[in-house]
Amino acid sequence: MRASQFHLFTLKEAPSDAEVVSQKLMLRAGMIRKAAAGIYSYMPMGLRAIRKVEAIIREEMNRAGAMELVMPLVQPAELWQETGRWDKMGEELLRLKDRHERDFALQPTSEEVVTDIARQELKSYRQLPKNFYQIQTKFRDERRPRFGVMRGREFVMKDAYSFDRSAEAAGRSYDIMYAAYQRIFDRLGLAYRAVAADTGAIGGDRSHEFQVIADTGEDAIVYCPTSAYAANIELAEAVSLLPHRAAPEEGLEKTPTPGRETCAEVADLLDLPLERTVKSLVLAADEVDEAGRPAGATVWLLLVRGDHELNEVKAGKIDGLKAGFRFASETEILEHFGSRPGSLGPIGPRRPVRIVADRTVADMADFVCGANEEGFHYTGVNWGRDLPEPDLVADIRNVVEGDPSPDGRGTLAIQRGIEVGHVFYLGTRYSEAMNATFLDDDGKPKHFEMGCYGIGVTRILGAAIEQNHDARGIIWPVPIAPFEAVVCPVGWSKSPAVREESQRLYDALLAAGVDVMLDDRDERPGVMFADWELIGVPHRITLGERGLKDGIAEYQGRRDGEASKVPVADVAAFVIERVKAARA
């Protein structure tokens, strides 16, 4: 490609509403253009990267035996009503009516449509397993679209759906997809981690997120550097930090703590380590009677150590909270504890509450907690002696850096990540709701065992940039760079030698299959270099009249500190070797 025949468009400054670096750089490099909040055009430069990502995904999905199809973007409400998602999904599901006032949704994913296809076209166990995938536009009407392609409303996603005879077979399909995802992210040239994730109502351990590691990531990912353990923060298991509960050494004492509400303030006042305090969190689960009418709320007191944080996903797995919970209102708190938040604790609530202690809290002795009286805390609190044992001991906190790994093989570290892929075992949730069955070898109909597997195609671009950039711009991994190399002639219009040698080099790279750009705009070196560094092309070769006299070209790798001199005769082979190495 010649620059004069391409649409190059770069900006010195990003638009003021751009929030994160990937968004700023993609806008500045002319890769995307905003059409509305969370809705972008993919410009020629950006689309080249998208197409490369898509090609890698497609190759690996096909290699894994999945079959590509395309399902509609505009999907009839009837299918969504069959699974109940028409009602359950909130405003993220963009609903619309056609000219005949029939209801439709824009696809955020396609479980319903693919299950409808399966129940019509997969009749026999002999047709299984099957895995259908599409690379297609999706729409989610995010409340607050932001971060460019990282959390857009319209985006491109690869979504795959597997159909199996049994849970065991579905496990094999899952493993095949997991392995395909590893190959995909390896080939994309990204540093990533596959982490176990929560399975929600489905249960089981078959849910993994593929997280691109980046300091700016929205997700916290937990891993053990000395073992294979890796999970997202929602799932990562927190063990007790105490070997056992120590015997009491202090007496229970009610201490004035005027104006001190947080554990840190209380610990500071009492000159005790924060690890001696216990934080009280009051939740409420609304009840309904048999007719579905509201029937009051059950109030729960959850206790975590003062330096720990409640993990709401874990709390949601407690029997009694599974159907949903909320933080209790001030009225409910006053009613049950006789005191406002800031002095709450498990000793002598006014009305009965269910008390859940985090594993570490259950092992604490001589701890500090609120006295259910404004301006007072208890010190020297001990389970069994000063208050009954908790109703339930459970893992209800987020792990923190340095916690023991739950596999007992090291201590945990935490990184930030950007979720770009998710593999998920669905079981029969959709096939039962839609009565999608096949005839098994015993002649009886059975519901399909399903899995779903997503990759955020456009989000990968943002994640790749969050992970790979510097002050000058993007640093693309070679496999997804819009161009692998650029030839920058200095003096294109003036020097026939520069023009001929540049054309020769360009032709040689092109002939070797390198995706190369020839910058024939006749711009000054500074302008060319700034553009290509912003755009993030991995390999740059500069040819000028002076260098050519000595048979020298200037080579600059995008990550290199400085340019190096390479004989003109060798420079094509030099670049080809590097490009091919990065592709493998």
Added chain:
Amino acid sequence: MRASQFHLFTLKEAPSDAEVVSQKLMLRAGMIRKAAAGIYSYMPMGLRAIRKVEAIIREEMNRAGAMELVMPLVQPAELWQETGRWDKMGEELLRLKDRHERDFALQPTSEEVVTDIARQELKSYRQLPKNFYQIQTKFRDERRPRFGVMRGREFVMKDAYSFDRSAEAAGRSYDIMYAAYQRIFDRLGLAYRAVAADTGAIGGDRSHEFQVIADTGEDAIVYCPTSAYAANIELAEAVSLLPHRAAPEEGLEKTPTPGRETCAEVADLLDLPLERTVKSLVLAADEVDEAGRPAGATVWLLLVRGDHELNEVKAGKIDGLKAGFRFASETEILEHFGSRPGSLGPIGPRRPVRIVADRTVADMADFVCGANEEGFHYTGVNWGRDLPEPDLVADIRNVVEGDPSPDGRGTLAIQRGIEVGHVFYLGTRYSEAMNATFLDDDGKPKHFEMGCYGIGVTRILGAAIEQNHDARGIIWPVPIAPFEAVVCPVGWSKSPAVREESQRLYDALLAAGVDVMLDDRDERPGVMFADWELIGVPHRITLGERGLKDGIAEYQGRRDGEASKVPVADVAAFVIERVKAARA
């Protein structure tokens, strides 16, 4: 690809709501599956053909210097309001609201978005010409979606938009696209015709449709077999069929024609050729006053020969009818002619009407027309003598087979066609509405001269099948067949010789780059043949134990009357040669 690893799904009968042969065959061959009226999933077998069409289009668009991008499917109303299309477009434009009650449209095309991109990114004449294209999902909320992918609501379209400095330069861009379209349709292996089409309000002669020739096509295309003349029926020029107006030979006579209303009935009664009669059509153009309030209607009488048909597009080009017209109501007709339809004519209307004669009618003498009195016609009518010359003589009829070609170089023939592509010069219609300008070399801002160029990607599949099928199924042109060849082993599970030889042939074809399917389902030959003939794979090779003993394979081209015997040793080369020839 092996059949056992693919999703093969064929039906003996098409669903009862399928109307045309391409729709029936695509459903029976498992290429598409209906999700809602006019909304289809593209199944793996169908998607393979779509991807091949897309690849050819993409290659030729890139070769023509166009740049691929992707514009959003969900587009903000504001842009559509700038051009007025938000209001002007009817219900075909599917409108929706996001969670914040902001208005959006699903793209039927993308003139607004691309012009918005151009006004922001194309600042200087030095950046011109530019041509942006996308291959992307479109949505048009057709009142009556039908014919499968031929007139769907959600479909895939390639739409391109060119930006130029001047009308002359835009003409060059148009010619480049016209040539690219010829290469595309040549390479797709389709019999087609590029025909001049109406330019509507834009004017000029720069609009061509690319029509795939098929007896079942909705469009009539007109061409001259002995010259280059070709146009769609809306545009094709009808000349006078008479060399000059003959002198009157008959006297005017009012003849009773009780119960005879059509020209054919009257001619029959009077025993005259239909070519002696004149048909009266009454149109009305609603007027508005300066404040935009309705201000009555002007009534027009249009006259065509009894065997001819009014061409409404041509009528719409008459001064006074350009702003829109309708057929007059019975009340208006009674008011102006004193008679009901069936006896209307140009002699002595009760109130003044504007009379437009088709060119042939203006040259007629001694003709027959209604007498504006129920049950009576005039015979022997002559212009000038019996009634004034018409207010206007114009081409207002459809041409018919056998008419002289307007270029004077033969007579016209008519074929049916399916419009699959359209190239159109837009002028400054959109750039003026959106004030999209660039700085020209005189330092002054100028509006872009634009063109738009569409190809219906999914419709091409339907058109290809309408053109190429027989009683057994689809006959794909090789370049877009889902598979180019299929190897059918007879006795896959039982005969090691058949298995080995089939695998060897499959491997050889694959190695030569043939897109080949190995049917390893172990089905009977009848089942395999029926499936592959329905699906329309161009080349089939059958290997059975008996033939192999004599070193013979059976080859069947999809268009061949019968199979032929080819030595097993030669059959790979035989197929490879045929496939490569069809691709070139």
